[in-house]
Amino acid sequence: MEKVQNKNLKIIGEGSYPGGDYEKVKLTGQGEISEDVCSRETKIIGECHIKGKATMDELHVTGSLNIDKKLNSQRIKVIGELNVAKSMKANTLDMRGFLKGSENVELEKMMVKGGFQITGLLNVGDLQVNLQGATSKAGEIGGEKISIKSRNFLKRSYTLEAEVIEGDHIYLEHTTAKIVRGNDIEIGPGCHIEKVEYRSTFTNKEKNSKDISQVNQI
């Protein structure tokens, strides 16, 4: 299959297309791209499956997007679902819904309303999460600002499970972790943490909580 240069790809309805370099990719309906794809602007409404590597400066998804290899991007906005089978790298991610990453995820800024499941390291400069919908999981979380909340109109709140969380400023709610390390750490309701290591300040909003086993200043 020949690669197409500098053209727009438009899929309306259902279709399967080869990859290539595009200016714009626009998909409404259900589509499949069978190879690596490169584009400046991508808009997906519906469902899309990319069976290769995706390099997209601007990515908007309403619906769901599956990528079998790496994803490289600048700005990503998702309402719905994003699954990346290899590593993922972008500048900003604005998400309402669920993110699944099988390897490391690197972002400068990430705002999530919903949840995520990441097996590797989630490395984010500024992470703001409002947990909803389902249990979130991450192997490791590292960054500068980390804020995990679970605020909901309904009473039910959802949890985050992580092995290690490390950052400069950390605020956690409804989080289960083995180790939390950082400069300023603030713990809100519903946390289970085996070990907290902090440098300058530590606040536990739940004064009588016994769910934090060990607190050390280093």
Place this chain on the structure above:
Amino acid sequence: MDEGLISKKDLLEQTGITYGQLYRWKRKKLIPDDWFVRKSTFTGQETFFPRDKMLERINRIKELKDTLSLDELANALSPKKKDINLSREDFIERNIVSSNAVAIYEEHFGELDTISFKSSLYIYLLDQSLETGEVGWEEGRQIIQTLHDHFPKLEEKSTSLIVLRKMGVVTVLLVTNSDDFYVDEKTKVAVLLDIDTELDKLLNSLVTGGF
């Protein structure tokens, strides 16, 4: 515990940087991914780093970060991407490599007017191999060909160049993350060069050569 490694906690304590800075530098590729060594300890999984390399790198980042932006820093620290073009005469005159090494390269890829940084690294590696006295003209061509074909794929990793000789037959290997390896007694390791170290040496000789 391994002497050459430093735990993340000790590293941050010694250098006075924060977790956020460490992760930001990792994202900006100022610290190569394969320096993050995962090991299990009694507290669970911990991350370790090669002590000397890491301390040196962090000191350099701290020195430079006030004057350069992080992206510029990334370029300065991963010189494999550096845009230097040297003229052929300068390269030989300043005694960076022998003219033999250049001749082998040119025989293979045609005459050179200017030498890109990548080619200069290849030629430098070739020159270092020739200097050992274990490698001849014919093997030199093999080395150049291997570097040219496969080195770009390994650029981000720490790679070693190994030349094995067994009963006069030569094998050229590019190996990533090689700590130790052993060969059978009839095989001789003719050349073993850590490309990162050689790269630093080349950069130094370029700098002292006035580029």
